[in-house]
Amino acid sequence: MKFYFAPMEGVTGYIYRNAHATFFNKVDKYFTPFITTNQHGRFSTRELRDILPEHNQGIVVIPQILTNNAEDFIRTSKQLKEVGYNEINLNLGCPSRTVVSKNKGSGFLSQREDLERFLDEIFDQPITKISVKTRIGKNEPEEFYELIKIFNKYPMEELIIHPRIQKDYYKNKPNMKVFKDGLASSKNPICYNGDIFTAEDCKGFSSDFPSVGTVMLGRGLITNPGLIGHINSNSTLDKQLLKEFHDRIYQDYQGILSGDRNVLFKMKEVWFYMIHMFSDYEKYAKKIKKSQRLCDYENVVSSLFREQDILER
Secondary structure, three states: OEEEEOOOOOOOOHHHHHHHHHHOOOOOEEEOOOEEOOOOOOOOHHHHHHHOHHHOOOOOEEOEEEOOOHHHHHHHHHHHHHOOOOEEEEEEOOOOHHHHOOOOHHHHHHOHHHHHHHHHHHHHOOOOEEEEEEEEEOOOHHHHHHHHHHHOOOOOOOEEEEEEEHHHOOOOOOOHHHHHHHHHHOOOOEEEEOOOOOHHHHHHHHHHOOOOOEEEEOHHHHHOOOHHHHHHHOOOOOHHHHHHHHHHHHHHHHHHOOOHHHHHHHHHHHHHHHHHHEOOOHHHHHHHHHOOOHHHHHHHHHHHHHHOOEOOO
């Protein structure tokens, strides 16, 4: 089984990726939080920092692009190729209302004629290998039966399927019937993404879909950074290792961000997920959320690691 780390805006940037690779080293591909193309053809400062080769040494990183404009996609592909990237991922999955209102992300799935024209252009003379991360539709799961016909026209590196519609966001259960049908009819290699939070979840999926050799983990892997190790060898997450992982992220953010507030904002995003690995975590979560100074934050985190245990998952 191959494992990919799904991108999450605000969490899985290069600081997090490098720390994760250092302490857990089980991910086959990391995907960047999406790059938003623009008519000026320039990366934002955050995007540029995230894709710089010197910030991603020793790990396989796939930049993800969010756009519905083929010219912008092609231009950005050329820029990424110039700095050494040989694969780019197209985001057709983001469910954010702001994104969807612009017919981007999973909103683009409802514009099938425009989507097909877009794919025609970017696959006509591809600059790099292209993979696609998609939901199964915007409004109804049945939309995917037409979408897969479109996707089958193009030689994708992979089609990563999250079997929810845009309106689901991350609620309801993934639609495994539609995923199964998509798997059966796809001409492209398939990667599965969605609701694998534990080793048992992964084993259940593999039992149901033995032909799928690649899964993308997102919230489950941010919650439990050692999840892949648990899946592969039934190893439990070591509390001291998790502490060292946390400390590396914390120190590295202090090195690039100014002011307590900015550092704490980043760490609180990580803890929104990771806190659930601890026993009796509620009061610590509240204190972390309320922290305004680094010293207060450090005291809470030290108490959490000292006083609580890692839960079996």
